[in-house]
Amino acid sequence: MNSIEVKDISKTFGDVCALDHVTINFEQNKIYGLLGRNGAGKSTLLNILTNRIFPDSGQVLINGISTTNNDTALGSMYLMSEKTYYPEKMKIKDAYKWTKIFYPDFDETYAKKIAQMFKLNIKKPITSLSTGYTSIFKITIALSVNTPFILLDEPVLGLDANHRDLFYKLLIEKFSDHPCTIVISTHLIEEVSQVIEDIVIIQDGKIIRNESCEALLSKGYTVSGSKTIVDTYIQYKNVIGYDSLGGLKTAYILGEINKSTLPDGVETTKLDLQRLFIQLTNELGDDRNEFESSL
Numbered sequence: 378m379n380s381i382e383v384k385d386i387s388k389t390f391g392d393v394c395a396l397d398h399v400t401i402n403f404e405q406n407k408i409y410g411l412l413g414r415n416g417a418g419k420s421t422l423l424n425i426l427t428n429r430i431f432p433d434s435g436q437v438l439i440n441g442i443s444t445t446n447n448d449t450a451l452g453s454m455y456l457m458s459e460k461t462y463y464p465e466k467m468k469i470k471d472a473y474k475w476t477k478i479f480y481p482d483f484d485e486t487y488a489k490k491i492a493q494m495f496k497l498n499i500k501k502p503i504t505s506l507s508t509g510y511t512s513i514f515k516i517t518i519a520l521s522v523n524t525p526f527i528l529l530d531e532p533v534l535g536l537d538a539n540h541r542d543l544f545y546k547l548l549i550e551k552f553s554d555h556p557c558t559i560v561i562s563t564h565l566i567e568e569v570s571q572v573i574e575d576i577v578i579i580q581d582g583k584i585i586r587n588e589s590c591e592a593l594l595s596k597g598y599t600v601s602g603s604k605t606i607v608d609t610y611i612q613y614k615n616v617i618g619y620d621s622l623g624g625l626k627t628a629y630i631l632g633e634i635n636k637s638t639l640p641d642g643v644e645t646t647k648l649d650l651q652r653l654f655i656q657l658t659n660e661l662g663d664d665r666n667e668f669e670s671s672l
């Protein structure tokens with residue numbers, strides 16, 4: 378069973394607690410979305426998983442074995458992150474050769490094929506690439522390493538909509554052809570919701586949600602209509618937030634919908650992941666909890 382077990386990991390930087398007793402399992406052959414607001418602890422977690430930084434306490438186990446001083450375990454994970462570890466001025470095609478040394482299952486032919494699909498010129502030095510193409514270069518490697526665990530930290534940073542679309546398609550294709558465990562950290566929640574199976578939400582260094590996307594979204598619904606009617610309807614409901622626009626109001630509610638009690642003139646929809654995320658990660662007293670449009 379290929380799994381990553383994170384056991385009670387904590388990490389502080391000075392007086393900032395980046396991870397606070399985090400325990401989580403990333404199971405075999407699943408695509409996870411790792412979501413969290415800026416500074417929530419996502420990159421710290423991914424860096425600890427791959428031993429790029431060390432936790433103050435806790436441990437990471439791959440298939441039950443600690444990753445500390447364990448090259449085999451570490452070789453089974455690939456982290457695509459903001460940092461590039463290739464020598465300066467190295468050309469992309471040479472970086473592919475270099476990668477093969479460290480990741481023997483790296484498929485150079487496939488990397489070149491998808492580079493072509495993105496119109497990435499592999500004769501160019503890595504440092505000459507734009508922000509978007511730097512991400513594309515890293516994507517071509519991440520999708521070709523063929524490790525059991527692929528961790529992607531903001532993989533679509535700087536990518537235009539067409540290239541993001543291509544990336545999601547290739548990711549799904551990769552996952553179907555070579556099932557593996559993929560963890561994607563991103564702020565593009567709606568887009569990623571199309572490809573992820575499970576969702577992990579991290580807030581101030583703590584995991585606040587870890588469940589299937591479907592289960593999370595089925596936990597609630599939205600109700601929209603005139604403010605007075607919606608306010609009456611939601612009185613005894615578990616409201617996690619609302620938006621107001623003029624006399625109209627949309628409330629985000631946790632709980633099962635009972636259609637027979639819905640008043641006339643209100644519309645209901647399923648929760649969407651981005652809305653739910655915003656509501657779940659708004660802090661108490663955060664006035665973003667009510668979004669008053671100035672339109």
Ligand SMILES: Nc1ncnc2c1ncn2[C@@H]1O[C@H](COP(=O)(O)OP(=O)(O)OP(=O)(O)O)[C@@H](O)[C@H]1O
Pocket residue numbers: 390391393394395413414415416417418419420421422
């Ligand atoms: N090397 C470091 N030195 C000092 N503080 C750090 C360091 N790395 C992370 N932090 C702090 O730890 C917290 C978590 O940072 P982290 O980069 O893990 O967040 P993140 O969820 O990836 O954020 P973002 O979405 O903005 O990239 C932040 O408060 C950050 O400032």
